[in-house]
Each structure stands twice: as C-alpha cells, then as structure tokens.
Amino acid sequence: xxxxxxxxxxxxxxxxxxxxxxxxxxxxxxxxxxxxxxxxxxxxxxxxxxxxxxxxxxxxxxxxxxxxxxxxxxxxxxxxxxxxxxxxxxxxxxxxxxxxxxxxxxxxxxxxxxxxxxxxxxxxxxxxxxxxxxxxxxxxxxxxxxxxxxxxxxxxxxxxxxxxxxxxxxxxxxxxxxxxxxxxxxxxxxxxxxxxxxxxxxxxxxxxxxxxxxxxxxxxxxxxxxxxxxxxxxxxxxxxxxxxxxxxxxxxxxxxxxxxxxxxxxxxxxxxxxxxxxxxxxxxxxxxxxxxxxxxxxxxxxxxxxxxxxxxxxxxxxxxxxxxxxxxxxxxxxxxxxxxxxxxxxxxxxxxxxxxxxxxxxxxxxxxxxxxxxxxxxxxxxxxxxxxxxxxxxxxxxxxxxxxxxxxxxxx
Amino acid sequence: xxxxxxxxxxxxxxxxxxxxxxxxxxxxxxxxxxxxxxxxxxxxxxxxxxxxxxxxxxxxxxxxxxxxxxxxxxxxxxxxxxxxxxxxxxxxxxxxxxxxxxxxxxxxxxxxxxxxxxxxxxxxxxxxxxxxxxxxxxxxxxxxxxxxxxxxxxxxxxxxxxxxxxxxxxxxxxxxxxxxxxxxxxxxxxxxxxxxxxxxxxxxxxxxxxxxxxxxxxxxxxxxxxxxxxxxxxxxxxxxxxxxxxxxxxxxxxxxxxxxxxxxxxxxxxxxxxxxxxxxxxxxxxxxxxxxxxxxxxxxxxxxxxxxxxxxxxxxxxxxxxxxxxxxxxxxxxxxxxxxxxxxxxxxxxxxxxxxxxxxxxxxxxxxxxxxxxxxxxxxxxxxxxxxxxxxxxxxxxxxxxxxxxxxxxxx
Numbered sequence: 120x121x122x123x124x125x126x127x128x129x130x131x132x133x134x135x136x137x138x139x140x141x142x143x144x145x146x147x148x149x150x151x152x153x154x155x156x157x158x159x160x161x162x163x164x165x166x167x168x169x170x171x172x173x174x175x176x177x178x179x180x181x182x183x184x185x186x187x188x189x190x191x192x193x194x195x196x197x198x199x200x201x202x203x204x205x206x207x208x209x210x211x212x213x214x215x216x217x218x219x220x221x222x223x224x225x226x227x228x229x230x231x232x233x234x235x236x237x238x239x240x241x242x243x244x245x246x247x248x249x250x251x252x253x254x255x256x257x258x259x260x261x262x263x264x265x266x267x268x269x270x271x272x273x274x275x276x277x278x279x280x281x282x283x284x285x286x287x288x289x290x291x292x293x294x295x296x297x298x299x300x301x302x303x304x305x306x307x308x309x310x311x312x313x314x315x316x317x318x319x320x321x322x323x324x325x326x327x328x329x330x331x332x333x334x335x336x337x338x339x340x341x342x343x344x345x346x347x348x349x350x351x352x353x354x355x356x357x358x359x360x361x362x363x364x365x366x367x368x369x370x371x372x373x374x375x376x377x378x379x380x381x382x383x384x385x386x387x388x389x390x391x392x393x394x395x396x397x398x399x400x401x402x403x404x405x406x407x408x409x410x411x412x413x414x415x416x417x418x419x420x421x422x423x424x425x426x427x428x429x430x431x432x433x434x435x436x437x438x439x440x441x442x443x444x445x446x447x448x449x450x451x452x453x454x455x456x457x458x459x460x461x462x463x464x465x466x467x468x469x470x471x472x473x474x475x476x477x478x479x480x481x482x483x484x485x486x487x488x489x490x491x492x493x494x495x496x497x498x499x500x501x502x503x504x505x506x507x508x509x510x511x512x513x514x515x516x517x518x519x520x521x522x523x524x525x526x527x528x529x530x531x
Numbered sequence: 532x533x534x535x536x537x538x539x540x541x542x543x544x545x546x547x548x549x550x551x552x553x554x555x556x557x558x559x560x561x562x563x564x565x566x567x568x569x570x571x572x573x574x575x576x577x578x579x580x581x582x583x584x585x586x587x588x589x590x591x592x593x594x595x596x597x598x599x600x601x602x603x604x605x606x607x608x609x610x611x612x613x614x615x616x617x618x619x620x621x622x623x624x625x626x627x628x629x630x631x632x633x634x635x636x637x638x639x640x641x642x643x644x645x646x647x648x649x650x651x652x653x654x655x656x657x658x659x660x661x662x663x664x665x666x667x668x669x670x671x672x673x674x675x676x677x678x679x680x681x682x683x684x685x686x687x688x689x690x691x692x693x694x695x696x697x698x699x700x701x702x703x704x705x706x707x708x709x710x711x712x713x714x715x716x717x718x719x720x721x722x723x724x725x726x727x728x729x730x731x732x733x734x735x736x737x738x739x740x741x742x743x744x745x746x747x748x749x750x751x752x753x754x755x756x757x758x759x760x761x762x763x764x765x766x767x768x769x770x771x772x773x774x775x776x777x778x779x780x781x782x783x784x785x786x787x788x789x790x791x792x793x794x795x796x797x798x799x800x801x802x803x804x805x806x807x808x809x810x811x812x813x814x815x816x817x818x819x820x821x822x823x824x825x826x827x828x829x830x831x832x833x834x835x836x837x838x839x840x841x842x843x844x845x846x847x848x849x850x851x852x853x854x855x856x857x858x859x860x861x862x863x864x865x866x867x868x869x870x871x872x873x874x875x876x877x878x879x880x881x882x883x884x885x886x887x888x889x890x891x892x893x894x895x896x897x898x899x900x901x902x903x904x905x906x907x908x909x910x911x912x913x914x915x916x917x918x919x920x921x922x923x924x925x926x927x928x929x930x931x932x933x934x935x936x937x938x939x940x941x942x943x
Contacts, residue, residue: 407811
C-alpha cells in the first residue's frame with residue numbers, strides 16, 4: 120500500500136509554523152506496514168489543493184490530509200475534496216446538533232460559521248473529533264481512500280489513534296508491525312553501531328540507530344502475521360542487544376532518565392540535593408520537570424567557582440593536586456551538599472561551558488555522586504555550544520545516578 | 532515569481548526527523564517577494580524525485596531542493612537533476628582538490644566516496660559550502676532555476692544567506708520586502724490584537740500576530756521599491772505600535788529576555804542572585820544560557836517551601852497574613868538572597884507547579900525583585916502543564932527584571 124500525506128495551510132508555506140503533523144504521521148505509518156512515498160504541502164487555495172489531490176490520486180492508494188477543516192472562509196479542504204469527486208455538499212443536521220450541545224456545555228451560543236463544519240458528501244463517512252468541532256472525513260472511492268483530519272496536532276493525533284489507525288490496520292494490514300526503542304548513553308554512535316552490527320544488517324527485525332540529545336537510540340522493528348509473533352521477534356533481539364550493551368542501555372520507548380530516577384527515588388523513599396558550577400542549574404531544572412519531584416528533590420545550588428572555594432572548603436591544596444575541574448572537587452561538592460541537607464544522595468557537577476575558559480577546556484565536565492554506600496567520580500568531554508554542553512552534562516549526571524541507584528536497589 | 536520547495540530524504544518520510552529546512556526557507560522567501568506555492572517531500576528514490584521535479588517544473592519558476600547531496604549511494608539529488616535535464620555528469624577536479632585540502636587540515640585522508648560530491652553538469656554552477664563537502668548547484672534553464680542545497684540545517688542556512696538569497700534578490704526582486712518583529716509580554720493575544728487592530732487590517736505594511744512561549748509577537752512587513760522605503764514604512768508602524776503598547780514591548784527580532792538582561796547587567800557592572808521554590812531552577816537555567824553569564828550571575832538556590840521557612844525566616848505570621856504564595860514572601864526571599872550575596876539584584880520566585888497542590892492554585896506564580904532602590908512584587912496566574920508554568924514563570928521574572936533595569940538605567 121502506498122500512502123501520501125498532504126499538509127494544508129498557508130501558515131506552513133509562510134514558515135510561521137513547522138509541520139509536525141507530517142512527521143508524526145510519517146512515524147506512525149510504518150507500524151501499519153504502509154509505505155509513505157510523498158508528503159506535499161499546499162496553502163489554503165482550493166485549486167492548488169485539487170491539483171495536488173489529483174497528483175496524489177494517480178500515484179498513491181491512501182491519501183491523508185491534515186488542516187483546512189476549520190469554520191472560516193479560508194478552510195477549503197471539504198470543498199476541494201467535494202469538487203475533486205464532483206459530489207454535492209450537504210449539511211449533516213445531527214452534527215450541527217452535536218456542535219450546539221458542545222457550545223451549550225460552555226454556556227456559549229454556536230456561531231453561525233461553525234455550521235460549515237457539518238458539511239458532508241455522499242462518499243464521505245464522518246470521523247468523530249472528541250476534542251473540537253472539526254470532524255474528519257473518510258472517503259472511499261475506486262480502491263482509494265482519502266482521509267481528511269484537522270490541523271491542530273492534539274485533535275489530529277487523537278483522531279488518528281482512536282479511529283484512523285485501527286481502521287487502516289483492519290483494512291490493509293496483512294502484517295503487523297511492532298517496534299521498541301532502546302536508549303543508550305555514554306557510547307558513541309559508531310561504537311553502538313559496531314557492537315550491534317549484525318542486528319543493523321538483519322531484515323526482520325530491522326534495527327535503526329539514531330543520535331539523540333539523551334544518547335544513542337536503537338529502534339527494533341519486526342513484521343509478522345500476529346502481534347504476538349512480532350513482539351516475540353522484537354523482544355528476542357532486544358534481549359540479545361541488552362546482553363551486548365549491558366548498563367549502557369538506560370531505558371526504552373518513552374522513558375526519560377529523570378522519570379526513571381524519580382520512580383526509583385520515590386519507591387525507595389530516598390531524596391537528593393545537587394550543587395552545580397558552570398552548568399547554571401540545568402541539572403536541577405531537568406530533574407524537577409517531573410511533576411512529583413518535590414517528593415525527592417530536596418535542594419539545588421547554582422554556584423560559581425570562587426564561591427565554591429570559599430563556602431565549601433575546596434582548598435588550594437586539592438586544586439593544586441587535581442585541578443578545579445576534577446572528579447575530586449566534584450566529589451567534595453557532593454559530599455558537602457549531602458551532609459548539609461542530610462539527603463540520601465548528593466550530586467556535585469562542574470562544567471566548563473564558557474568558550475575560551477580555563478585554557479580551552481570547553482566541554483569538560485566532572486560529576487561527583489555520594490550516597491551512604493560511598494562516592495563515585497566521573498569525568499567526560501563533550502563537543503558543542505554552551506547550551507549543548509549544559510544539556511549533555513545534566514544527562515550524564517542523571518545517567519550515572521541511575522546506574523548507582525539501580526545497583527543499590529538491586530542489592531536490597 | 533512562484534517558488535516550490537522539495538525536501539529530499541527517506542528519514543523525513545519515516546518521521547525520524549522533522550523538516551525544519553522547509554519552514555526556514557518558507558519564512559525567508561516572502562522577504563524576497565517570492566511566493567511559495569508548494570512544498571514536497573520525497574525519499575531517497577531517484578525516479579520519484581525526477582517525477583517531483585517534473586511536476587514542479589510545470590508549475591513553478593524557482594525550485595529549491597534540500598538534501599541528498601551527501602557522499603553515499605542513497606544521495607541521489609545530483610543524479611536526478613542530471614537525468615531530468617538529460618545532461619552528463621562529470622567530476623570537477625578543482626572541487627576534488629578543495630575537498631582534499633579540507634581533509635588534510637584535519638589530518639585525514641579523503642575517502643574515495645567524497646569524489647561523488649564533486650559531480651557537475653554543464654548547466655549547473657557550483658555554490659560553495661564553507662561548512663562541509665556538499666557544494667550546492669544553481670541550475671538555470673528555460674527561464675527556470677533549480678537550486679540544490681545540502682540537508683544539514685547549518686550548511687543549508689549559511690549557503691542560503693551567503694549566496695542563494697542575494698542572488699535570487701538580484702535576479703527576481705522588483706520589490707524589496709522588509710520585516711521587523713516586536714515582542715511583547717504580559718498582554719493576551721486578544722488584547723494585543725484589540726490594541727493594534729488598525730495595523731492588523733492594513734495592507735502595507737501588514738502586521739501578523741503570533742503567540743510564542745515568551746509572549747505575543749507582532750511581525751510588521753512592508754513592500755517597497757527600495758530597502759530604504761520598506762524600512763521607513765516598517766519603522767513608522769513600529770514606532771506607532773511602540774506608542775500604543777509601551778513597556779509591554781520588551782524586544783525585537785532575535786532578542787531574548789536573558790540576552791537583553793545580560794547586556795544591561797554587564798554594561799552597568801551589576802550582578803544578581805536568585806532563589807526559586809517550585810520552579811526547580813528554570814530561572815537560573817534560563818539566565819545562564821547566555822555564554823557570558825558568569826560575569827553577572829552570582830548565585831542560584833532551588834529550595835522547597837519547608838526549607839524556605841526554616842532557612843530564610845519566613846515566619847508563620849507572614850504566611851498567615853499573606854499566604855505562602857504571596858508577593859510578600861517572594862520579596863522576603865529576594866531581600867534575603869540579595870543581602871546574603873551582596874548583589875545588585877535579588878530575585879525570589881515561587882511557582883505552584885504540581886497538580887492539585889495548595890487547593891488547585893496550579894499556575895499561580897509570585898515574583899519578588901529587590902535592588903538598592905527598593906523592592907517590587909508581582910503575582911500572575913498561567914494555565915498549562917508543570918513544564919509550561921515553569922517556563923512562563925521564568926519568562927515573567929525576566930520580563931519584570933528587564934522593566935526595572937530599564938527604568939533604573941534610564942535615570943543614570
């Protein structure tokens with residue numbers, strides 16, 4: 120099955136918004152075993168949309184449009200599809216009544232312009248939109264399907280997962296596709312590639328490798344007749360890759376490092392305090408993106424190196440012996456903050472993030488982590504801009520904390 | 532002039548990356564007075580790219596492609612254009628020599644595969660790529676232009692601004708387009724729209740209104756025969772809108788609040804310390820995204836409400852009288868941190884960012900700012916998720932600090 124996406128909206132052609140809908144749908148279609156051959160973007164212009172539908176109809180079986188289903192004059196998707204099929208538009212009174220109900224719930228009168236969104240043509244089935252007043256259309260003619268969905272990503276994605284994806288699966292899927300993403304940190308893309316080479320060359324499951332801000336991801340995808348067999352193929356490969364990469368794999372699918380750490384700390388009734396120099400609070404900020412972080416995040420300090428020496432007793436001896444940007448200093452920071460706030464964990468982080476600072480050591484970071492069982496020091500060097508080094512420093516600290524937490528909780 | 536963009540790359544059709552190049556080019560073309568009618572995305576498939584070039588050639592004067600200029604087998608843009616024009620490909624030896632020089636600088640031998648990137652056809656002019664080994668092509672035939680640029684955004688954008696945009700302007704621009712963006716904060720989109728209604732309805736300059744994380748932006752765009760007259764039209768409207776919106780406008784174009792504040796603090800030899808409760812360090816993290824922030828950012832503390840009471844003497848009386856989430860408490864925080872670190876400014880920030888916290892006060896934030904001239908308190912309520920409220924809280928604190936800084940420095 121060949122699919123094609125048409126994104127509709129003049130704001131896309133003016134570069135005022137980026138087309139995330141196309142990227143979302145593009146990532147979903149492979150899971151149904153449907154190949155995407157083209158994405159087209161057109162403005163709110165009926166003739167150009169009809170021309171684009173015409174091209175698409177000639178070369179694709181499934182045409183998915185997003186956008187242009189709103190209530191205003193410049194929303195022309197319904198009209199273009201009707202004209203393309205030469206079918207008359209009528210108003211579906213039951214939809215009008217639904218809209219009126221919806222407005223009533225918010226104590227509002229329905230504006231007249233919304234009636235336009237209840238338009239329908241004989242070949243179109245209505246796709247419900249629980250999040251708004253723009254229903255979708257499912258139009259089948261001559262072995263082709265046109266699926267029209269609204270542009271707001273929240274509405275479109277819900278319509279996709281509730282109705283469109285299951286219906287496409289039922290209609291076209293002779294095979295089921297199942298995918299799992301393994302997330303690694305601390306190894307280069309080349310190293311992960313080298314270690315998993317046989318999997319990268321395999322046909323089913325296939326494995327793709329992607330560099331992301333939180334490390335190198337491996338996406339394992341299998342095709343089979345049933346979901347069970349597809350899952351089995353994926354899980355077998357995932358298990359084997361786990362054997363190879365070990366602790367470098369920190370999570371899978373929608374996991375985040377801060378989410379995993381939050382779970383581990385809350386479950387084990389632990390808490391932490393952090394002190395950062397040069398990374399400007401990004402570690403505290405990342406950890407506290409978790410809504411329940413007040414349960415375990417006790418204290419954060421963003422300090423400069425002079426105050427660090429003064430307030431935390433980093434004396435000249437230790438600096439002379441190891442240097443300011445050293446694991447030893449980071450461990451001293453961790454130890455001090457842990458003692459001061461009596462937490463389960465103390466983390467010290469120093470990053471060299473200003474260009475030309477400290478004899479071109481830009482990108483050097485050191486991490487100290489202390490808990491009741493002992494202390495751990497790490498040193499890493501990352502390329503990139505100040506913001507990239509800050510981000511990488513926070514991820515690195517969370518990754519090392521996660522490893523220590525997992526080791527700890529394993530033993531209890 | 533009608534333009535069309537073709538984005539090339541199977542990774543776009545798999546949803547592995549979002550097409551930011553198309554959005555960038557789409558935002559640049561209006562500045563040259565060139566209309567964009569279509570964006571198409573195709574995979575690394577020569578036949579499909581030729582088919583797409585064929586459609587584009589029939590309906591557009593200027594065709595801009597990005598991607599597919601790399602050294603590997605699946606990079607097929609050069610081959611597709613050559614086949615579309617039925618022109619033979621040869622290797623440009625001077626390009627090969629340039630590549631070899633480039634590799635030598637990094638003490639590396641040039642891989643054989645890079646020779647492919649020195650391909651050329653008779654109708655194509657080479658566009659230099661100072662950032663990589665993928666030169667662009669400028670191909671003119673029969674009143675049409677095909678411009679092929681590399682996919683990595685950094686390389687593409689530099690090629691665009693150094694060569695392609697000036698060349699297009701020289702060739703096609705009978706009118707010059709000039710634009711300026713004014714950035715506001717603290718007013719709703721509806722309010723900004725109401726206050727600037729006559730400008731939003733005007734034809735030249737036109738004014739567009741956009742909701743962004745750092746406030747409501749107004750983009751003023753004028754068309755004229757010379758850059759001077761276009762600038763004059765834009766600056767006149769900008770001046771009038773400044774009169775209307777006053778201090779709600781905090782910056783323009785590529786300004787950021789943290790950048791403006793950094794300049795003001797460094798120029799006036801001032802520094803600051805911040806203490807945050809509930810916002811997890813996002814204020815410190817945002818301010819320190821500026822590479823020179825160590826010159827003025829003295830100290831940051833991320834604290835919870837219990838420690839705040841204990842360590843900063845927020846006693847029960849003040850909480851009973853005003854509540855914990857009050858301007859009074861935020862001002863006390865600001866005052867304490869300013870005194871402790873002897874800074875020019877102290878900022879205290881409390882945000883209610885966990886759902887169901889404090890009787891559904893989610894989204895409430897209070898800000899206290901103290902300098903030698905006095906103290907200022909602010910209270911705001913923002914809708915959204917924890918991460919959105921955190922972000923909005925940081926922006927709000929920076930916005931108020933900027934206003935105070937501007938007032939202060941105005942008097943000296």
